Amino acid sequence: MMTLFTFDRAPEFAHGFVRDIRIRWALEEAALPYTVASVPFEPRRHLAQQPFGQVPFLRDGEVELFESGAILLHLGELSEHLLPRAVPTRAQAISWLFAAFNSVEMETLPWVYFHFNRVQNQPGWLAVLEKRRDRRLDSMETALAGRQWLGEDFSIADIAMSDVLRLVGHLGGLADYPACRDYVTRASARPAFIKAHQDQLAYFARTAD
Template identity: 60%
Template sequence: MADLTLTTFDWVPEPPRGFVRDLRIRWALEEAGLPYRVASVPFGDRNADHFAHQPFGQVPWLTDGDLSIFESGAILLHLGGLSAALMPRDSRGRSEAVEWLFAALNSVEMASLPWTMFKFMGTDDGSPAVKFVDDFLTLRLKHIEAVLAQREWLAGSFSVADILMSDVLRVVDRFGGLAAHPASRAYVARATTRPAFAKAHADQMAHFAAADKNREKS
């Protein structure tokens, strides 16, 4: 029996709310109907215990009994092992879900993360570096668009690969990056209208809103 605790920050500023990566884990847990607790660590002062669980000082991490796991991809893979709602059980389906899990992170988010950071910081200044990242993301979106035009979910049925890929593309969409990619936009819409996403998103927003109230009191 899994004994799951998800750790995220106690508070974050407004802009990343709804996009902090604990959402990916909440979403998977809700899809699977797995019971879990949510714990918090300070956003401001990250201590040695935090780094012992997450060596880059980031969130989330998940504990399952005495196992502590960081990296959203690794956590989703672990949860995939706990529920057929998150990962196909046949070897081909499982293999497809795993490769697309990596592809979401390493072929798409590797391009989209710097792109969204440049948008967010307003350093979208047409310099050669910005242009390189623009072109890198455009190329990756072209290929993922071709895939998503042909299938509902990446690995036959909904899986952790779709949680990651749609969450990565959702951030691109936030900054208008999917305007020319209708299949990708439809995929993000299809994924984010799932009740488990809505619950995970609402819970993350409520978690940080509660932190605001505690700050006001103190």
């Protein structure tokens, strides 16, 4: 059975958004059995498993992986519910998986951090970050127009992309992007996401006691 590692606690504002949710979601979609274990939020002693002291990381027998994208790709290899087997559609799913983290999240996270850190009196910086964010959201709005998922069927690419956009939407960043909003709504309505989200909230509620 696989073991998914996350922090033993997290700031309350991050509950429901800690990145182990992406892996929980994929495991639930594929009905793969797993357990959840924790490592200390502070001090971070798991550098042998995750060189940057982050989560998630996954243990699957003798295989250990870190970084959400690498773990999602590994799980995709285990289940065609997560990654198509036909070469053309598989290639598209993998491309969008990398795009979620390398093209979209990279340009939206600075804006997210700006809000989470409650930076005040920095309108110039906010305008710069909003421009970077919107450049990627404009592209995603075009890509998602008239489409249910990024490929023919739901895949790990949609887990990655919708979760990146979900955080942006949580902070009000999708107000002018209806296709992106609808996409996040569809993804978040999937039973596997609902269970993963509820499980993460319950997990951190227990560890906060």
